[in-house]
Amino acid sequence: MTECYDVIVIGAGVMGSAAAYHLAKDGQRTLLIERFEIAHTFGSSHGESRIFRFAYNNPDYARLAMQSYPHWRALEADSGEQLLEVIGGLDLAHEPVHYPNVDAVADALTQVGGRFERLDAAQIRARYPQWRLSDAALAVFSPDSGFLRATRCVQAMVAQAAKHGATVREREAVNRIVPGRPVEVVTDAGHYRADKLIITGGAWINELIRYVGLQLPVRIEQEQVTYFAPLRDAERFQRDRFPIFIHWRSPIPAYGFPMIDKPGIKVGFHHEGYLIDPNGPRMPRDETTRRVLDYVRAHLPDAAGAPFEPTACLYTTTPDEDFVIDFAPDFDNIVICSACSGHGFKFGAGIGRALADLVEHGATEMNIGHVRLRPFAMGSPAQ
Ligand SMILES: Cc1cc2nc3c(=O)[nH]c(=O)nc-3n(C[C@H](O)[C@H](O)[C@H](O)COP(=O)(O)OP(=O)(O)OC[C@H]3O[C@@H](n4cnc5c(N)ncnc54)[C@H](O)[C@@H]3O)c2cc1C
Known part of the structure; x- marks a missing residue:
């Protein structure tokens, strides 16, 4: 049987978990799909700490970090856990x-x-x-620098997403995406439809975005x-x-x-x-x-x-070590997110807000103009 949602989020690293957390809080019927167990250690978001800082050598990231800060504090208030410690x-x-x-x-x-x-x-x-x-x-x-408790941030966001009504499927790998309205997502255990789709995926991003005709030279x-x-x-x-x-x-x-x-x-x-x-x-x-x-x-x-x-x-x-966050070309209901290059975690709660804003409203006030799709994203036939 096909399950239907407002938004499907693929990948429960920090980016996907954050998107699901904001979407569920906004009242969107949300499905979060993760191929391994939540907070696993095979990707990029595990461990007891990640650096948090506004101190960037690029004002766009400094601004995005400043915008992300209140979202981490809101997550702490929601979850009752201390997740960000500012120590300089x-x-x-x-x-x-x-x-x-x-x-x-x-x-x-x-x-x-x-x-x-x-x-x-x-x-x-x-x-x-x-x-x-x-x-x-x-x-x-x-x-204003400090550290985030990485694994606990992911666990808190997934728990809060679930508390606000999101469905969380772990140990379920997405193996096909059929773009359209609705968009269809097929896993090794189920078949899902939604109005909107957010694709995170970390190191596996290219296995997923080929279905929307993209490849990133990561x-x-x-x-x-x-x-x-x-x-x-x-x-x-x-x-x-x-x-x-x-x-x-x-x-x-x-x-x-x-x-x-x-x-x-x-x-x-x-x-x-x-x-x-x-x-x-x-x-x-x-x-x-x-x-x-x-x-x-x-x-x-x-x-x-x-x-x-x-x-x-x-x-x-990525080749320029900047993130990629944007709508997939030709699909205004599908957003892709590759936000690593070794420095993405600190923005997680803020990027999750941006991803939710994009699928809900088509735009965001989060400072992501510098990480929209760039020419190095190559087209690739959907299969
Ligand atoms: C050693 C190290 C140190 C770092 N230090 C810092 C730091 O100090 N500060 C900082 O800000 N950032 C830091 N980073 C970067 C930061 O951790 C990453 O930017 C961030 O974790 C990326 O999150 P993600 O959600 O994009 O990827 P991931 O955490 O990899 O999440 C992607 C998820 O998608 C899932 N997935 C993939 N394919 C499928 C599929 N087909 N079906 C279902 N699920 C799928 C994966 O299993 C995974 O869980 C560091 C990274 C590393 C590795």
Whole structure:
């Protein structure tokens, strides 16, 4: 028997869960379909933390982060859970070639009215003696940065969507979409119709959007985060003394978190670029763990204890590292969303609002003009 809805959302990562949460709250009859179990660890949205920040080197993302903030706070109010902790964040550089990245963060924050402080090497050393950086180091400190509890955000949004009447089908893979009015969605367990469709899909986006004649030239990268137990003075790596950080450096930036519910700080490299098949296995790599340990030894030596719980996760990266959120060309009732490139989570609650607005009203006040479909999205015959 075919079930009928106002809106079907494919994929229950942070983007699809957020869309379903807003749609259900708006009173839309919503179906959320996820191929694995809710909050699984095969995609991009799992783990205990993701960086939240307005501090971007691009004012459009800074604005979108600011717009997303109240939606996270509303989710906390709805769910009764603390999901976002604001503890401050540092953008650091110690090589002149990377100063423009830090300057761009200050410029973008100035443009959007965000708060920040510039720090020189002596100030960084005095405030954050955990860091070993050269005398040429500089930083921007943003008091509004912090972290989101990633898995718990997804679980909270799915629970709230269900509470507001959404149907949630997990362990059910979509294997066909027939665009039209209504749009039809076929899974390995059912057949559904809806007036509108939102396609998220993370690393599997191309398997889904081929049905609307699109392909994105995305790279699917296995990325990794690893925990390091402090060797001494563990209290200096707690959230009240050790802000989240992004270290602009060569060959690739590093980022990290204080100790949050684990006996160690969490550190990763941004865009290691290890390409994998999302349908194949993913395993943390010893080589990556060793390289991140070398980094921690060089710059945060008191935290360079035994690495533990290396965790793999997928980046789905567009050529310009910007998201893609738009109507599928030729279908004004189908919206696609690829919002990763390694930095999408913080916008989740806001992008969910944008996705819901697009299918409900055809437009949104969320700042997504810079991530609409661009020429690199290639046509591909629907099959
Ligand atoms: C290591 C790592 C660190 C990161 N750090 C940060 C950070 O600090 N701050 C930040 O803002 N962002 C960060 N990100 C990026 C952020 O996590 C992603 O942008 C975000 O999780 C993408 O969510 P998504 O919903 O698009 O994708 P996903 O979470 O992958 O969700 C897509 C879902 O679609 C489902 N699906 C796919 N195909 C089908 C199908 N046929 N049928 C049904 N379901 C289907 C999948 O199973 C999956 O659950 C990080 C990412 C990684 C990997």
